[in-house]
Amino acid sequence: MREFGYQRAVDVSGAVALLDADPDARFLGGGTNLVDLMKTGVERPARLVDVTALPLDRIEPADGGGLRIGATVTNSDLAAHPEIRRRYPALTQAVLAGASGQLRNMATVGGNLLQRTRCGYFTDVTQPCNKRTPGSGCPAVGGEHHNHAILGASGHCVAVHPSDMGVALTAFDAVVSYETADGPGELPLADLYLPVGDTPHRETALPPGALITGVTLPPVPVAAHSRYRKVRERASYAFAIGSVAAALDVQDGVVRDVRLACGAVASRPWRARTAERVLTSAPADAAAFAAAADAELAAARPLPRNGYKVTLMRNLMVAVLSELAGVAKEAAR
Amino acid sequence: MATSSSLSPSPSPTHSTITLNINGEKHTLPVDHRTTLLDALRERLELTGTKKGCDQGQCGACTVLLDGRRAVSCLQLAVAAEGREITTVEGVAEGERLHPVQQAFLDLDGYQCGYCTPGQICSAVAVIEEHAAGWPSAVTDDVRPEAGPPPLTADEIRERMSGNLCRCGAYVSIVQAVARAAATRAGEGDDSAESAEAAA
Numbered sequence: 060m061r062e063f064g065y066q067r068a069v070d071v072s073g074a075v076a077l078l079d080a081d082p083d084a085r086f087l088g089g090g091t092n093l094v095d096l097m098k099t100g101v102e103r104p105a106r107l108v109d110v111t112a113l114p115l116d117r118i119e120p121a122d123g124g125g126l127r128i129g130a131t132v133t134n135s136d137l138a139a140h141p142e143i144r145r146r147y148p149a150l151t152q153a154v155l156a157g158a159s160g161q162l163r164n165m166a167t168v169g170g171n172l173l174q175r176t177r178c179g180y181f182t183d184v185t186q187p188c189n190k191r192t193p194g195s196g197c198p199a200v201g202g203e204h205h206n207h208a209i210l211g212a213s214g215h216c217v218a219v220h221p222s223d224m225g226v227a228l229t230a231f232d233a234v235v236s237y238e239t240a241d242g243p244g245e246l247p248l249a250d251l252y253l254p255v256g257d258t259p260h261r262e263t264a265l266p267p268g269a270l271i272t273g274v275t276l277p278p279v280p281v282a283a284h285s286r287y288r289k290v291r292e293r294a295s296y297a298f299a300i301g302s303v304a305a306a307l308d309v310q311d312g313v314v315r316d317v318r319l320a321c322g323a324v325a326s327r328p329w330r331a332r333t334a335e336r337v338l339t340s341a342p343a344d345a346a347a348f349a350a351a352a353d354a355e356l357a358a359a360r361p362l363p364r365n366g367y368k369v370t371l372m373r374n375l376m377v378a379v380l381s382e383l384a385g386v387a388k389e390a391a392r
Numbered sequence: 393m394a395t396s397s398s399l400s401p402s403p404s405p406t407h408s409t410i411t412l413n414i415n416g417e418k419h420t421l422p423v424d425h426r427t428t429l430l431d432a433l434r435e436r437l438e439l440t441g442t443k444k445g446c447d448q449g450q451c452g453a454c455t456v457l458l459d460g461r462r463a464v465s466c467l468q469l470a471v472a473a474e475g476r477e478i479t480t481v482e483g484v485a486e487g488e489r490l491h492p493v494q495q496a497f498l499d500l501d502g503y504q505c506g507y508c509t510p511g512q513i514c515s516a517v518a519v520i521e522e523h524a525a526g527w528p529s530a531v532t533d534d535v536r537p538e539a540g541p542p543p544l545t546a547d548e549i550r551e552r553m554s555g556n557l558c559r560c561g562a563y564v565s566i567v568q569a570v571a572r573a574a575a576t577r578a579g580e581g582d583d584s585a586e587s588a589e590a591a592a
Binding site for chain 2: 060062063064065067087089090091094095097098107109111135138139141144145148151152155156158159160161162164165294295296
């Protein structure tokens with residue numbers, strides 16, 4: 060590991076100033092991803108600015124009736140918060156589906172959003188990787204990609220974003236707040252992650268040196284009836300091979316409101332807006348759910364060895380929506 | 393530790409002298425910033441109860457408590473742990489009296505080779521507190537606070553302990569030990585935890 064300087068920031072402006080002055084510096088949150096990547100040489104910062112002591116560890120009511128979640132709130136505290144559990148239960152379920160109890164106690168909301176892909180080529184510095192070393196190539200396209208993207212990828216990178224939390228936050232229209240040396244800013248979470256294109260090393264739309272200070276959830280009444288379901292290769296403590304966050308409001312057998320997002324299918328949490336459009340005002344039955352899932356997945360471009368994900372995601376969307384609607388999913392078959 | 397809110401990021405040294413609060417005792421030591429809490433405990437302070445398994449946050453052998461919450465010490469930089477209350481497996485007993493989790497692991501053979509055991513014990517101590525605080529888990533059917541705390545079934549224990557791997561596969565008795573310790577904490581009349589032990 061490269062030697063590095065360490066400073067603990069006590070206020071947001073100080074933290075941002077320290078990073079602004081040193082392009083080789085990184086913010087340190089829980090460290091569950093960054094420290095790991097430093098050990099393997101993927102990350103080689105010259106300085107760490109520890110932001111865990113900043114006063115950003117609260118979950119508070121936001122203007123307009125939503126909730127503002129501070130960037131250093133731990134995954135554990137987010138998942139356990141009564142208002143999150145009551146108003147956005149799929150968010151609690153998503154957070155609890157990720158990592159282990161130990162890691163959730165350490166990891167922060169801001170860090171979760173900025174965690175890096177677990178693509179095995181990205182994390183192995185002996186391999187080419189366009190995300191880590193621009194222009195070096197993407198071995199995953201013709202190699203091990205059974206858990207790589209089926210949506211929104213490019214020939215330059217097919218890695219997926221590993222966050223569970225981000226999938227639920229995306230479904231509920233979360234907005235990211237950040238601070239820079241030039242002042243504060245906001246980005247809808249849906250716009251935080253840049254399209255892959257031919258620049259997979261450019262991952263977010265945050266200005267250089269920006270510190271995420273919080274995430275605001277707007278009031279989303281339908282979110283009170285929501286569900287996160289995650290499929291993985293073992294029962295617990297593994298990254299998703301596919302996941303769905305969904306919220307559904309059905310009245311008189313008709314879909315009045317729906318939110319749907321998918322995880323482990325793209326370089327970012329994937330909001331399924333096409334499926335949402337198909338479903339709005341549609342009958343709340345398994346046939347309609349299947350038609351909506353198929354419409355969303357019409358854009359899928361699976362790789363030779365991950366075509367199973369298209370079927371998996373279709374069935375997963377149908378299953379979760381059917382569960383929320385209280386109807387049998389078997390009718391779709 | 394360097395604390396800064398100023399605009400003057402002077403050339404940053406790569407070492408600091410830090411004071412760690414471990415099991416109620418203060419230890420002052422110079423560290424290279426690259427030192428993890430795990431390595432500081434084992435290599436510098438001779439607190440070798442905490443074990444190094446994967447060193448990547450994947451196995452849980454290095455689990456300690458930070459301010460009462462479990463964490464993997466292999467991904468925790470020592471310099472960033474200054475100011476935290478650190479509890480290792482050496483510190484969970486009360487003097488000569490074993491923690492109920494330790495006693496339950498002994499009584500129910502919650503181990504085989506023993507290498508993962510300190511991490512399992514530290515994790516279990518925290519799991520029981522998390523459950524008592526009403527935290528749901530990934531297998532909790534209804535996470536809404538109105539649903540009340542989930543019974544600590546064998547499934548709940550397995551999920552909550554899933555960050556601690558045991559290559560000997562002593563999981564059956566580990567689950568029983570956690571259930572018994574939880575029942576001890578709750579008072580012997582806690583049917584749910586006892587039934588978890590029976591079910592495991």
